[in-house]
Amino acid sequence: MTRDFFPEGAAVAVLIPEPLDRFLDYKAPAGGVFHGAFVEVPLGPRKVIGVVWGAGGRFDPAKLRGILRVIDVPPMRTEMQAFLERAADYTLTPLSLMLRLATRVPGLGTPPAMRKLLRRGKGEPERMTDARRRVLDVLEEYGGAGFAAGELSALAGVSSGVLKGLLEHGALVQVAAPKDAPYPRLDPAFAGKDLSADQRTAATKLREAVRSGVYGTTLLKGVTGSGKTEVYLEAVAEALETGRQALVLLPEIALTVEFLDRVEKRFGARPAEWHSGATQAERRRCWKAVAEGGAQLVVGARSALFLPFRDLGLVVVDEEHDGSYKQEEGVHYHARDMAVLRASLCSAQVVLASATPSLESWANAEAGKYARIDLHERFGTAELPDMGAIDMRTEALEANRWLSPTLVSEVHKRLVAGEQSLLFLNRRGFAPLTLCRACGHQVGCSECDARMVEHRFQKRLICHQCGASKPVPVECPSCGVAGKMAPVGPGVERLAEEAAGLFPDAKIAILSSDLAETARALKARIDDIAAGGADIVIGTQIVAKGHNFPHLTLVGVVDADLGLQGGDLRAAEKSFQLIRQVAGRAGRAEKPGVALLQSYQPEHPVIRAILSGDEEGFWRAEADARRAANVPPYGRMAGIVVSGPDEAAVFDLARYLARNAGALTAIGAHLFGPAPAPVARIRGRFRVRLLVKADKGAALQGALRAWLAGVKLPRNLRVTVDVDPQSFY
Ligand code: ADP
Numbered sequence: 001m002t003r004d005f006f007p008e009g010a011a012v013a014v015l016i017p018e019p020l021d022r023f024l025d026y027k028a029p030a031g032g033v034f035h036g037a038f039v040e041v042p043l044g045p046r047k048v049i050g051v052v053w054g055a056g057g058r059f060d061p062a063k064l065r066g067i068l069r070v071i072d073v074p075p076m077r078t079e080m081q082a083f084l085e086r087a088a089d090y091t092l093t094p095l096s097l098m099l100r101l102a103t104r105v106p107g108l109g110t111p112p113a114m115r116k117l118l119r120r121g122k123g124e125p126e127r128m129t130d131a132r133r134r135v136l137d138v139l140e141e142y143g144g145a146g147f148a149a150g151e152l153s154a155l156a157g158v159s160s161g162v163l164k165g166l167l168e169h170g171a172l173v174q175v176a177a178p179k180d181a182p183y184p185r186l187d188p189a190f191a192g193k194d195l196s197a198d199q200r201t202a203a204t205k206l207r208e209a210v211r212s213g214v215y216g217t218t219l220l221k222g223v224t225g226s227g228k229t230e231v232y233l234e235a236v237a238e239a240l241e242t243g244r245q246a247l248v249l250l251p252e253i254a255l256t257v258e259f260l261d262r263v264e265k266r267f268g269a270r271p272a273e274w275h276s277g278a279t280q281a282e283r284r285r286c287w288k289a290v291a292e293g294g295a296q297l298v299v300g301a302r303s304a305l306f307l308p309f310r311d312l313g314l315v316v317v318d319e320e321h322d323g324s325y326k327q328e329e330g331v332h333y334h335a336r337d338m339a340v341l342r343a344s345l346c347s348a349q350v351v352l353a354s355a356t357p358s359l360e361s362w363a364n365a366e367a368g369k370y371a372r373i374d375l376h377e378r379f380g381t382a383e384l385p386d387m388g389a390i391d392m393r394t395e396a397l398e399a400n401r402w403l404s405p406t407l408v409s410e411v412h413k414r415l416v417a418g419e420q421s422l423l424f425l426n427r428r429g430f431a432p433l434t435l436c437r438a439c440g441h442q443v444g445c446s447e448c449d450a451r452m453v454e455h456r457f458q459k460r461l462i463c464h465q466c467g468a469s470k471p472v473p474v475e476c477p478s479c480g481v482a483g484k485m486a487p488v489g490p491g492v493e494r495l496a497e498e499a500a501g502l503f504p505d506a507k508i509a510i511l512s513s514d515l516a517e518t519a520r521a522l523k524a525r526i527d528d529i530a531a532g533g534a535d536i537v538i539g540t541q542i543v544a545k546g547h548n549f550p551h552l553t554l555v556g557v558v559d560a561d562l563g564l565q566g567g568d569l570r571a572a573e574k575s576f577q578l579i580r581q582v583a584g585r586a587g588r589a590e591k592p593g594v595a596l597l598q599s600y601q602p603e604h605p606v607i608r609a610i611l612s613g614d615e616e617g618f619w620r621a622e623a624d625a626r627r628a629a630n631v632p633p634y635g636r637m638a639g640i641v642v643s644g645p646d647e648a649a650v651f652d653l654a655r656y657l658a659r660n661a662g663a664l665t666a667i668g669a670h671l672f673g674p675a676p677a678p679v680a681r682i683r684g685r686f687r688v689r690l691l692v693k694a695d696k697g698a699a700l701q702g703a704l705r706a707w708l709a710g711v712k713l714p715r716n717l718r719v720t721v722d723v724d725p726q727s728f729y
């Protein structure tokens with residue numbers, strides 16, 4: 001590929017990842033600079049890193065400040081620049097902030113760090129001691145490998161003094177090696193599985209798509225356990241064979257550990273990782289290897305889409321319906337949509353894998369925009385669980401009890417049979433509400449319009465909006481009466497207490513994202529449970545995602561009605577997905593499973609659809625309802641939140657925006673609001689919402705831009721735009 005080159009002294013436009021919505025001109029340095037180069041430039045008194053985006057020229061080059069240096073990494077590819085521009089346009093984000101997503105890597109500007117390693121030298125120690133012998137044995141055992149001093153003393157079980165002695169005699173020598181070790185090669189032929197007929201057909205189609213070298217998206221739909229992962233790993237193998245890079249996105253870092261093991265079994269080595277749980281050094285190594293082409297496969301979180309792939313041929317979005325793919329802070333973007341955009345710009349394939357696809361993807365497949373492949377059966381002997389409802393209106397329940405006699409007796413049967421039960425409740429903590437029984441006061445967060453949730457293990461009340469916490473009060477903060485504060489409603493911790501009372505001899509484990517410190521700790525808990533380390537598992541939605549529990553034969557959904565409340569347009573869809581996913585945890589090995597849903601409204605259409613298993617029927621009904629209401633995916637939406645510390649000023653600005661919305665009416669869009677947001681205050685800022693609805697074909701972004709361009713933002717007020725909002729808090 002030929003790139004524009006700017007000789008020394010030429011004016012170039014540099015984009016820097018700072019909140020400035022424009023390019024800055026600089027003079028090209030000695031030796032010149034290529035289009036796309038990462039450069040260090042002066043900005044006021046600071047030095048910042050930016051990217052050469054094209055020719056400058058609005059100013060006299062003689063008066064420009066110079067580029068300080070060109071950074072020694074491959075220049076940003078033009079397709080990446082185009083991706084950032086299109087993504088910025090789509091999400092109404094300043095390009096400079098989009099660039100920040102692509103340069104968020106520690107130590108980008110520093111040359112690869114070196115570290116000192118110890119290797120075997122030619123010399124011999126004057127006197128051979130046991131400790132010295134162990135050190136030399138370790139080095140011999142690992143062939144020519146070098147070790148950092150700390151590693152070597154740990155491996156050999158010796159003090160640093162022993163190493164010093166060996167160094168003096170030349171039995172050890174010190175060498176410098178770059179910290180960013182290359183990734184081991186993945187071998188696409190290492191250990192493929194024998195695929196079932198269904199799986200083979202699916203894998204062949206995906207392989208052909210990858211081999212074609214053009215853009216395309218495929219929805220890979222299959223029940224949990226049908227082998228979607230095995231199938232898309234074949235698409236990854238094809239990408240590796242054709243020498244292109246692959247990216248697999250996972251919704252949850254807890255899943256990456258398990259997935260890395262699977263990759264190692266399939267390809268003989270571990271891939272690169274990119275997520276918040278990876279160390280800074282690991283992220284740096286990954287970023288560079290991706291840019292240089294040395295990383296063949298990256299497993300990561302949504303932000304991995306902004307890595308500088310040299311030749312990206314495949315993006316897999318696993319559990320594509322998962323809500324965590326939508327980023328709702330800073331830049332509002334949906335990783336699934338961005339994956340499709342990115343792939344379309346670099347002639348790559350996208351695989352969207354799910355047992356319960358989003359209605360968006362389902363509709364795109366219906367419309368023929370995406371290909372669709374279905375896997376109908378679970379692999380091996382595993383069968384889908386039987387489903388049933390427990391009608392809570394007819395169950396005798398004491399106050400502050402949530403497990404019905406029917407469910408309790410089913411759990412009991414599993415205990416007797418030595419099988420596992422899962423009780424699912426999508427509520428972290430002990431109790432969602434703490435109430436004063438003297439005056440009725442509910443303990444809320446002082447910074448947010450939200451109740452505080454009791455977490456008994458941490459012995460604190462925690463705000464799930466902002467994370468603030470305080471001790472559970474003994475006296476009511478409102479009326480001062482002591483000893484009357486009471487928890488109301490259940491969270492998983494409280495459910496565990498109830499279960500412990502009912503089944504005193506059972507081993508009970510809680511799986512909740514707030515109870516594990518790290519992804520690895522969580523993985524260890526999950527492995528322990530899978531191996532039979534618990535009789536009863538009590539979990540939040542974290543259990544819905546991809547874990548295999550071979551001994552699990554009963555899933556009890558404690559509150560199947562929970563997700564049906566609330567005005568969210570996706571309430572039915574999300575409930576359907578979540579409960580189907582959780583139910584899919586049962587009966588994954590030889591033993592058949594049962595899923596029971598506790599509900600006060602078992603005749604609700606969503607509950608009925610879940611029970612009947614008529615998925616396509618559910619999607620069609622849901623699609624019809626959305627089409628009739630002209631809402632996504634059949635209409636467009638944008639959510640606008642105005643926020644600030646002064647409630648009146650926030651409302652004033654929101655009303656001003658509503659009155660001056662000619663640009664929106666011009667495209668036939670409708671504006672709703674302003675209204676206080678469902679969470680009307682977060683971290684001390686008041687929040688007011690506006691909602692824009694438009695037809696599917698309307699030029700929504702252009703109209704939004706024109707509408708908001710005229711507004712001068714007073715200090716302290718913020719307007720955030722969320723195109724295609726997923727949540728409405
Ligand atoms: P999904 O991603 O659809 O939930 P997985 O790919 O995780 O399904 O497969 C479920 C389980 O069945 C995994 O343990 C997987 O290794 C196993 N499995 C699936 N297909 C095969 C196959 N063809 N040969 C051997 N094991 C398989």
Ligand code: ZN
Nearest residue numbers: 445448463466
């Ligand atoms: Zn709060």
